[in-house]
Each structure stands twice: as structure tokens, then as C-alpha cells.
Amino acid sequence: MSERATIRPVEVSTPQAKPAAPAAPSTTTTTQAPTIAVEELRAFYGRAEQLKGIDVELPANQVTAIIGPSGCGKSTLVRCINRMHEEVPGAHAEGRVLLDGRNLYDPAVDVTAVRRVIGMVFQKPNPFPTMSIFDNVAAGRRLTAGRRAGMREKVERALRGAGLWEEVHERLSEPGMGLSGGQQQRLCIARSLAVEPDAILMDEPCSALDPIATLKIEELIAELKRTVTIVIVTHNMQQAARVADRTVFMLDGRLVEVGPTKQIFTNPHDPRTEEYVTGKFG
Amino acid sequence: MSEDRLARLALSGRRKFKDRAVRGAMLGATVVALVPLVLILYYLVHKGLSAWSASFFTTDPTGQSFFANKGVGGIRSALLGTIVMVALASAIAVPVGIGVALWLVEYGKDSWLAKVVRFFVDVLTGVPSILFGLFIYIVLIVGTGTSFAGYKGSLALALLMLPIVTRSAEVVLLLVPDALRESALALGAPRWRMVARVVLPTARAGLVTGSLLAVARAAGETAPLLFTAAFTYKTSFNLGGFMNSLPVQIFNDVTSPTEALVNRAWGAALALVVLVLLLNLSARLISRTGRVA
Numbered sequence: 001m002s003e004r005a006t007i008r009p010v011e012v013s014t015p016q017a018k019p020a021a022p023a024a025p026s027t028t029t030t031t032q033a034p035t036i037a038v039e040e041l042r043a044f045y046g047r048a049e050q051l052k053g054i055d056v057e058l059p060a061n062q063v064t065a066i067i068g069p070s071g072c073g074k075s076t077l078v079r080c081i082n083r084m085h086e087e088v089p090g091a092h093a094e095g096r097v098l099l100d101g102r103n104l105y106d107p108a109v110d111v112t113a114v115r116r117v118i119g120m121v122f123q124k125p126n127p128f129p130t131m132s133i134f135d136n137v138a139a140g141r142r143l144t145a146g147r148r149a150g151m152r153e154k155v156e157r158a159l160r161g162a163g164l165w166e167e168v169h170e171r172l173s174e175p176g177m178g179l180s181g182g183q184q185q186r187l188c189i190a191r192s193l194a195v196e197p198d199a200i201l202m203d204e205p206c207s208a209l210d211p212i213a214t215l216k217i218e219e220l221i222a223e224l225k226r227t228v229t230i231v232i233v234t235h236n237m238q239q240a241a242r243v244a245d246r247t248v249f250m251l252d253g254r255l256v257e258v259g260p261t262k263q264i265f266t267n268p269h270d271p272r273t274e275e276y277v278t279g280k281f282g
Numbered sequence: 283m284s285e286d287r288l289a290r291l292a293l294s295g296r297r298k299f300k301d302r303a304v305r306g307a308m309l310g311a312t313v314v315a316l317v318p319l320v321l322i323l324y325y326l327v328h329k330g331l332s333a334w335s336a337s338f339f340t341t342d343p344t345g346q347s348f349f350a351n352k353g354v355g356g357i358r359s360a361l362l363g364t365i366v367m368v369a370l371a372s373a374i375a376v377p378v379g380i381g382v383a384l385w386l387v388e389y390g391k392d393s394w395l396a397k398v399v400r401f402f403v404d405v406l407t408g409v410p411s412i413l414f415g416l417f418i419y420i421v422l423i424v425g426t427g428t429s430f431a432g433y434k435g436s437l438a439l440a441l442l443m444l445p446i447v448t449r450s451a452e453v454v455l456l457l458v459p460d461a462l463r464e465s466a467l468a469l470g471a472p473r474w475r476m477v478a479r480v481v482l483p484t485a486r487a488g489l490v491t492g493s494l495l496a497v498a499r500a501a502g503e504t505a506p507l508l509f510t511a512a513f514t515y516k517t518s519f520n521l522g523g524f525m526n527s528l529p530v531q532i533f534n535d536v537t538s539p540t541e542a543l544v545n546r547a548w549g550a551a552l553a554l555v556v557l558v559l560l561l562n563l564s565a566r567l568i569s570r571t572g573r574v575a
Contacts, residue, residue: 082468084464084467084468087464087467089391089392112470112471112472113470114470115467115468115469115470116469116470117470119468119469120465120468122461122464122465122468124461126459126461126462126464126465128462128465128466128480128483128484129462129484130480130483130484130486131483139466139469139479139480140469140470142479143466143469143470143471143475143476143479143480144469144470144471144472144475188465191465191469192468192469195469195470
């Protein structure tokens with residue numbers, strides 16, 4: 001894919017992010033991203049218990065894929081990590097999510113700060129319909145009252161980070177909804193990158209995209225893990241095998257097995273994992 | 283064989299006849315409903331246009347002209363009074379109504395308080411408009427021992443508009459996809475900023491449309507103004523004093539025995555219909571540019 005050439009590394013994350021030259025040639029900068037540890041996490045919708053105690057570590061600068069059949073709690077798990085789960089009326093979570101040791105569920109932690117540090121990309125591309133391409137990317141900062149200075153550079157850096165700059169830099173003032181589905185999804189990734197998160201959660205980011213657009217997002221994920229920790233929920237086991245360093249298999253609200261992706265797919269320890277990855281159910 | 287089946291499955295003559303009869307009945311009902319509509323518009327244009335002249339819009343109405351039966355004047359004070367009072371009423375009802383709707387959709391949701399508010403908004407929507415006038419009359423005129431005033435008319439109109447604005451705004455806000463709210467929150471936006479920067483701009487056209495329809499409704503109301511803003515001949519921009527309005531002037535003129543005044547009422551009625559039509563048209567045009575609704 002010639003797309004590769006347009007993807008350039010970005011420097012995001014760390015609170016003291018150094019101002020990188022926006023058009024920096026492909027260096028191989030790696031920024032230390034945080035490790036996320038989930039401990040005894042239980043999540044509820046009303047009285048129904050959707051996650052029944054999850055313990056898992058999501059290592060820094062790695063891509064962790066979460067797989068499992070529909071309704072097993074994959075999405076709920078990632079939505080608990082940046083505390084979006086509690087936005088659902090009647091939903092709540094118990095337990096701990098540690099970001100480099102800091103418990104995100106500590107009452108002293110501000111929920112908006114959690115979401116600025118841990119970004120999220122949703123299943124369906126959802127650019128803000130009233131905003132231009134530029135404004136969509138800038139929205140993250142404007143919505144969070146980030147400093148306005150140097151917005152153009154930050155937008156360019158985020159769009160380059162999402163591998164979209166070359167395709168849109170001549171029409172930044174056009175509406176974001178005018179882009180193709182795959183471009184819209186990369187616009188949404190750029191929007192999260194503009195907030196300079198330390199980790200990004202992706203909830204089936206490619207399930208509404210065609211194979212070419214999917215491939216671009218997967219290449220992007222491989223690029224992004226140099227600077228952020230990535231968690232990706234996917235229904236597509238080939239995708240998990242392609243992008244993930246580690247894979248988590250879930251079933252019925254519980255974690256069945258976690259390990260290096262290769263081991264999960266070639267030599268699973270649990271028979272249920274084997275049945276799932278070989279397509280016997282799910 | 284297959285030809286046989288086709289023949290057997292064909293509609294019987296009886297059913298064909300029924301179909302035609304029912305279709306005919308529906309067409310008839312439509313025509314019956316259209317007749318009065320067309321007649322009203324025809325009469326209005328026919329009678330109203332003959333009252334119109336350049337000076338009709340630029341002169342104030344004069345008093346009863348039993349003796350000097352010429353020069354009854356126009357509708358300037360009524361037209362301007364309606365515009366001023368409805369503008370003040372909108373300035374009150376539109377922000378408050380949209381505010382209530384925002385609270386219902388973004389914060390209240392299914393809480394008991396939101397349900398109570400929704401119930402009362404529904405009740406208010408069905409209240410006859412004369413009751414709003416009566417309420418203001420009792421509270422602000424009898425209650426305070428003061429006289430009629432334009433702003434009291436505006437308040438009565440604002441009360442009338444409030445539930446309409448709230449209801450239409452709530453419907454439009456509910457149409458804003460939750461995915462947009464979620465992605466704004468997931469960026470770390472505080473709730474109020476998500477509402478201000480994502481929800482309101484997305485719903486803008488629909489909110490404007492709903493508000494304009496409420497404005498059009500208020501512009502045509504007589505009852506809330508009859509004993510709040512009263513009636514006067516002179517053009518006045520003093521909201522603290524008596525104010526004329528199109529519906530009230532029509533009400534007064536049309537009950538007069540003088541033919542010239544009745545004609546003036548027809549002219550004023552046509553002007554009012556054109557005003558409301560323009561408001562409705564702009565509401566339609568704006569809603570066409572909308573993201574939702």
C-alpha cells in the first residue's frame with residue numbers, strides 16, 4: 001500500500017509533549033505510554049451484571065485485542081476503562097482501573113480528565129455533522145478548553161498521525177461528513193489524537209468499513225502504538241491476529257484467557273478459546 | 283395450468299368495485315375539507331386586497347367614523363404593535379422554552395421531576411389561549427391595580443408560546459444522535475460544553491423552525507391580548523402603555539356596524555395571514571438546511 005508513505009509518526013501523549021516538527025520525516029520516535037491494569041472490575045446495567053470480575057493488564061505501547069462472541073462484555077470492558085460506561089442511564093461499575101498505578105475510579109479523579117488521557121474511537125464513524133474537517137479535529141481541544149494557541153499545527157499533527165493529512169489538507173474547511181466512511185473513521189482517530197491521549201480504546205473501529213479502509217486503519221494502529229497504548233475490540237479474528245500483540249478472550253462477562261496473540265490463536269490453553277478461535281461457536 | 287391459477291387469483295368484480303368506492307369516498311372527503319379552506323382564502327384575498335393601499339400600512343386607524351364616513355385609516359399601529367409584542371414574547375419564551383427542553387433531554391431524562399415537567403408542559407399546550415390572558419389580567423392588572431400594558435400582553439403570549447417551543451425543541455433535541463454526545467464526552471468534554479458545542483449546533487435548524495412556528499401562532503392570537511394590552515389607535519412603542527395589535531383590531535373592527543371599518547378588518551386579516559404565512563415559509567426554508575429534523 002502506498003498509504004504507508006503518508007503515515008508519519010506523531011508525538012502525542014506525555015504531559016510535557018515536546019513540540020515536534022509537524023512535517024517531520026519518518027523518524028522512529030517512541031513515547032512511553034502508560035500501562036492499564038484492570039482489577040476486579042464488575043459492571044452493571046441496572047441490576048444485570050454484565051462484567052463479573054475482570055482482571056487483566058494492558059501493557060504499555062502494545063496493542064491488546066479483545067475478542068469474544070456478541071454480548072460477552074467486550075464493549076462494556078473498554079467503556080469501563082475510560083469511564084464511558086457510566087454514561088448509560090442506570091449503569092455503574094465497581095472495581096479498579098489503574099493507569100500506571102493511579103486508580104481511575106478514585107472519587108478524587110475527574111472523569112473528564114480520564115477521558116482526555118484515554119481516548120476512544122467508536123464502531124461507526126461519527127464526525128460532528130456541523131463542523132468542517134479542521135473543526136472536527138480541533139473540537140477535541142475546543143471541547144476541553146485546551147489552549148487555543150497553535151491550533152493549526154496541532155490539527156495538522158493529528159491529521160498526519162491519523163494518516164489523513166495528504167488526503168484532506170487542501171479542503172480542511174469542507175464538512176467532515178463529506179469524506180468517505182474510512183476517511184471519516186480516520187478523522188475520528190485524528191480527533192482523539194488532537195487531545196494528545198496516552199491510550200486509545202477502539203470499539204470495533206473497522207466493522208463499518210470496507211477492506212481497503214480497514215487495512216489503512218490497521219496500518220495506522222501499528223504506527224500509533226509507538227506513542228499510545230491501544231485496546232481494540234474486534235469481531236474479526238483475522239484482524240486481531242494482524243494487529244494485536246496480546247489477545248484477550250472473553251465469554252459471558254468473564255475473562256477466559258489472555259496471552260500473546262500468537263499463542264491464543266495457535267496454542268490456546270483453554271478449550272473454550274480453542275473452540276472460539278477455530279470457529280466452532282460464536 | 284398457470285393460466286388457470288392467474289384467472290382464479292384475479293380480483294373479483296365485487297372487490298374491484300369496493301376498491302373504487304372507497305377511493306372515491308376518500309377523494310370526496312378531501313374535496314369537502316378543501317372547500318371551506320379555499321373559500322376562506324378566496325374571501326380573504328378578495329375582500330382584503332380591496333382594502334389595501336399604500337397608506338393602509340402607513341397610517342394609524344382612526345376612531346368610529348359614523349359622522350365623517352371617510353378616511354378610517356390603516357393598520358400601522360396594529361402591525362407594529364403585533365411585531366413589538368410578539369418580539370418581546372419570543373425573547374422570553376424561546377430561550378426559556380429551549381432551556382427547559384435542554385434540561386429535559388440532557389439532564390432530566392426519565393427522572394420523576396422530568397416526568398412532572400413534561401406532564402405540565404403537555405397540559406399547558408392544551409390550555410385555551412384566553413386563560414393565559416385571564417391569568418395575566420388577574421395577576422398583573424387586577425392584582426396590582428394597574429392598567430393594561432403592552433408588556434402584559436407579551437407575557438400572556440409568552441406563556442402561550444412556552445409549551446409549544448418546549449415541546450418542539452424537545453423532539454428536535456431527541457433527534458440528535460447519541461453517538462455524537464458520546465464522542466464529545468469521550469474526548470473529555472464536560473456535559474454543558476458538549477451540549478453547547480455539539481448538541482445545539484446540530485439541532486439549530488430544527489430549534490429555529492419550532493420557535494418560528496410558535497411565533498406564528500402567537501402573532502395570530504386575540505384572546506391573550508384582549509384584556510392585557512387592550513386596544514388603541516395610536517402607534518406606540520411604549521410597552522408600558524396600551525398597545526394595538528392586528529388580531530384585536532380585527533376583533534374590534536369586524537363587530538362594528540360601519541362598513542368602512544369592516545373592510546379595514548378584512549385588510550388587516552389579510553395582512554395577518556400574509557405575516558403568518560411568511561413566518562411559516564421561513565420556518566420551512568430553514569428546516570430544509572437542517573442536520574436533523
